[in-house]
Amino acid sequence: MTAPESNQSVESLKDDIQRHVALTLGSDPFPPRKGRYYLGLCYSVRDRLLGQWLETQRSYYDSITKRVYYMSLEFLPGRFLMNYIQALGMEEECREAVRDFGLDLDELLEEEWNPGLGNGGLGRLASCYMDSMATCRIPGYGYGILYDYGIFYQTIVNGYQHEGADNWLRQDSPWVLRRGHFMFLINFYGRSEAYEDSAGHERFRWVDTESVMAMACDIMVPGHQNGHVTNMRLWKAISTRDFELEHFNRGDYIGAVQSKVESENISKVLYPNDTSPRGKELRLRQQYFFVAATFQDILRRFRKNNYSSFDCFPDQVAVQLNDTHPAISIAELMRILVDEESLTWETAWTICQKTFSYTNHTVLPEALETWSVELIGRMLPRHLQIIFEINRRFLDDVGKRFPGRVDLLRSLSLIAEDNGKQVRMAHLAIIGSHTVNGVAELHSKILKTRLFKDFDNLYPGKFTNVTNGITPRRWLMQANPALSELIGSVIGDEWIHDLSHLSELAAYADDPEFQQRWQEVRKRNKKLLARYVLRKLGVGINPATLFDMHIKRIHEYKRQILNVLHVITLYNRIRSGSVAHHVPRTLFFAGKAAPGYMQAKLIIKLINAVGQAVNGDPAVGNDLRVVFLPNYCVSQAEKLIPAADLSEQISTAGMEASGTGNMKFALNGALTIGTLDGANIEIREVVGEDNFFLFGHTEEDVHRLHSGGYDPVQIYESNIELKKALDMISTGFFSPEAPGLFRPIVDSLLAHGDYYLVLADYAKYVAEQARVSKCYEDPALWTRMSILNTANMGKFSSDRSIMEYARNIWKVSPLT
Ligand code: Z15
Structure with a gap:
């Protein structure tokens, strides 16, 4: 880049920041204040990504390609600003622009709140995978819930954990693009009603439901300097107008507002249990809310391409279930195909199995999700019928293949009987998917040889492994600039999108000069941390x-x-x-x-x-x-x-x-x-x-x-x-x-x-x-x-993991 050009881009960035401070935020740009200028910078960076994002989304339609839907009840993206800046390759420009206002970029970055829409590893993994899908140009979307309250804010008082509310959207986030006009109706409760269709066949419909709207809220996920921007669509619950009118007509104003507020509780708060579900009614409501909204969106997109038949659905759509949290998807897709699209059960089931794949993330028995038959029957009566029918046909099949093995039927059944009747969501996810993967070699082996041994016997080849990975963009380039620079000075920057290049560092492992530089970087990082600890806790530590x-x-x-x-x-x-x-x-x-x-x-x-x-x-x-x-x-x-x-x-x-x-x-x-x-x-x-x-x-x-x-x-x-x-x-x-x-x-x-x-x-x-x-x-x-x-x-880049999913499970290739 030549100097005049870069000056020009710095100047236009500065203009944009001030314009946003004045015209988007309605604040006086003088004197420059950190909080306002932080937001001004956010909007300026966002402007520069939006065009790429629109273009990427359009290119999916133009190429009528198979898309991946990564369904996850949790995402932990971390702060966005630096991620966006680096994806756009404009770090130096930004540093200079804010420096000219007397501000420091690193300080501005600290203004951003962490979106805590997840608990731990599973949610962070989903975000690393979004980053890699964007960087590897895999046509995909992330789907989840826009919780008003993320994982609780932890303080330590007298040595004890205290939980505080994390109202991260209190001041609107510049990264969340609310699609106020884009809503789907979601049903709950009611009952399943049998009726006869014109051909005299018994059919079912779900009636007398309560409903709520799901509003789409989008967050951009950019690839690293490749112009590709993936979409993460998070649903927010909004009460339906009907709901209100019914009460208003009865003159019950307070009741109307109350039920409005209650229905919007669905997306209010993330459940803070990592690896141990609590079986709460609202949690099941969250799961179905997000599943039903996502499938309406998937079907809308599928129909837009004017397909003659649902048989090509699995050629257009791959759905990855991040743990069993979205597993009710399987019953939902069956309901749509059978009840609404009038497909035969057999056809619908084949489509389902070709569409879904499921990632298991734990073998801890207390973490395996079950929902009581009573609760599912009450909240999702038609889905319970469908689950029973899936189970009936499945056990029939097992019974024919292994006559007299009552023990096997009991261990494989979708319904556990030992603790009141419970639906085992992992079993539903396994039989409704074409592939089930664990997240590391040992874990995948345990799934096959212990936890789901009988399923592995039943479906040889269904179980596989994809070892987890992490994105080198956030976890090396962004988090550790000093080490990144040292690495770059000897092997270049290829590692950023192909982490295997790091192996070239091995040649320097015993080089005294390189060793010294390595130690200096590490020492510098330790000093920075010591300063942070001193600031946060008032405790001095020795680097x-x-x-x-x-x-x-x-x-x-x-x-x-x-x-x-x-x-x-x-x-x-x-x-x-x-x-x-x-x-x-x-x-x-x-x-x-x-x-x-x-x-x-x-x-x-x-x-x-x-x-x-x-x-x-x-x-x-x-x-x-x-x-x-x-x-x-x-x-x-x-x-x-x-x-x-x-x-x-x-x-x-x-x-x-x-x-x-x-x-x-x-x-x-x-x-x-x-x-x-x-x-x-x-x-x-x-x-x-x-x-x-x-x-x-x-x-x-x-x-x-x-x-x-x-x-x-x-x-x-x-x-x-x-x-x-x-x-x-x-x-x-x-x-x-x-x-x-x-x-x-x-x-x-x-x-x-x-x-x-x-x-x-x-x-x-x-x-x-x-x-x-x-x-x-x-x-x-x-x-x-x-x-x-x-x-x-190098192996542990999430790019490697994502390419394994793409090749072996989703059967999609990168866009060119
Ligand atoms: C979670 O964070 C993990 C597993 C779960 O079943 C739930 Cl509910 C949450 C973690 C695993 O404990 C961890 O070992 C793994 O690396 C991570 O998921 C991502 O696969």
């Missing part, structure tokens, strides 16, 4: 210490407790002087606990209590610090991960389906201490055994220990350091004002069988942590390991 991070949802299977036991062990060693010298560490914890998950909330309190004891003990000094950062979210992850030395991925083997934080850390040059679980296994495979800190029982060990004979008490009795740590917790060392406070935690380990095998892995974990410290004392070795981690992470 020269080993930064050890455990950041993710708080859950027993993720074993934050194991980490805490290690911290207490280090603390005891320091206090007793039993280590000649200790490698100073700073421990970072961050993560939210589901508001109803008492044990997880107590774990947060324990982390904070241990932190208080350790940080306040003069005997410890700088050698050990514990910080719990409140309100973990995407933009906090972007600050933490580039500053990490050590990544804690210590779930009980077999329980973390994949993990994606593990990938973000390794990509940024942190070393992992981890179990053979989820994607850890594949990360270790590519970075090399020597560059990964492994410990713990394998998935098969876990299975065996769960089958009987595991005795945590015996381990407790025989390990002095472990016993000491547990005794301190249970006798109130960390809670002198309430000595029994943490009993439930120790009880879960000793009295209730230690289901997550914390004690079983403790000794190996502590030993491996000692090896971590030892390696850290050798900077050349550590730096080499760190470089080799980054260099070998």
